[in-house]
Amino acid sequence: xxxxxxxxxxxxxxxxxxxxxxxxxxxxxxxxxxxxxxxxxxxxxxxxxxxxxxxxxxxxxxxxxxxxxxxxxxxxxxxxxxxxxxxxxxxxxxxxxxxxxxxxxxxxxxx
Amino acid sequence: xxxxxxxxxxxxxxxxxxxxxxxxxxxxxxxxxxxxxxxxxxxxxxxxxxxxxxxxxxxxxxxxxxxxxxxxxxxxxxxxxxxxxxxxxxxxxxxxxxxxxxxxxxxxxxxxxxxxx
Numbered sequence: 001x002x003x004x005x006x007x008x009x010x011x012x013x014x015x016x017x018x019x020x021x022x023x024x025x026x027x028x029x030x031x032x033x034x035x036x037x038x039x040x041x042x043x044x045x046x047x048x049x050x051x052x053x054x055x056x057x058x059x060x061x062x063x064x065x066x067x068x069x070x071x072x073x074x075x076x077x078x079x080x081x082x083x084x085x086x087x088x089x090x091x092x093x094x095x096x097x098x099x100x101x102x103x104x105x106x107x108x109x110x111x
Numbered sequence: 112x113x114x115x116x117x118x119x120x121x122x123x124x125x126x127x128x129x130x131x132x133x134x135x136x137x138x139x140x141x142x143x144x145x146x147x148x149x150x151x152x153x154x155x156x157x158x159x160x161x162x163x164x165x166x167x168x169x170x171x172x173x174x175x176x177x178x179x180x181x182x183x184x185x186x187x188x189x190x191x192x193x194x195x196x197x198x199x200x201x202x203x204x205x206x207x208x209x210x211x212x213x214x215x216x217x218x219x220x221x222x223x224x225x226x227x228x
Binding site for chain 1: 115144146153154155156159166167169200202204216217218219220221222224
């Protein structure tokens, strides 16, 4: 399973765009990239998933370069409620049943 | 939106006691997981379960842990003889059958906080 590396923490201000990058140099051909958000004392919550290029949904965008060795989660115009830990996971979405969380990035949004 | 339900939300137990944590997965999901999170630390994989058997387990999931799906709906995690270091939040998660958009999305419950004294 591909290991992931993310910044431990980031600070931002309300209304700014936040980009969190995850490195996954050993990503395999079948691996997808998935991002989760976790608030204190809650279970992680799915944000977005992608395989290559760009994926966008109502809350975030995910940018994946051609070599897929990294990915960037982009949160547009963050608010205080986006303060959370963000995890990048890499793994096949079928045929494997072991999704490993890294240490995550603790995002703090300031007023 | 369908939910994963976990009980109890908080359990306090004495060291050496047996604990059973319960999870009601989303009804059409087929892959089940337990994770734990010690306070202030990352989410750690314990075990995955499919077709009534363990698919993968971590080194944390030793002989004192067991999982089962006794009645086809509930999914349980048993800790046979709790230790102080078992104090953590335990999360149940499940995924749909592979295929389709967002395949492999883990749906987590709200967790069961276990405190071992």
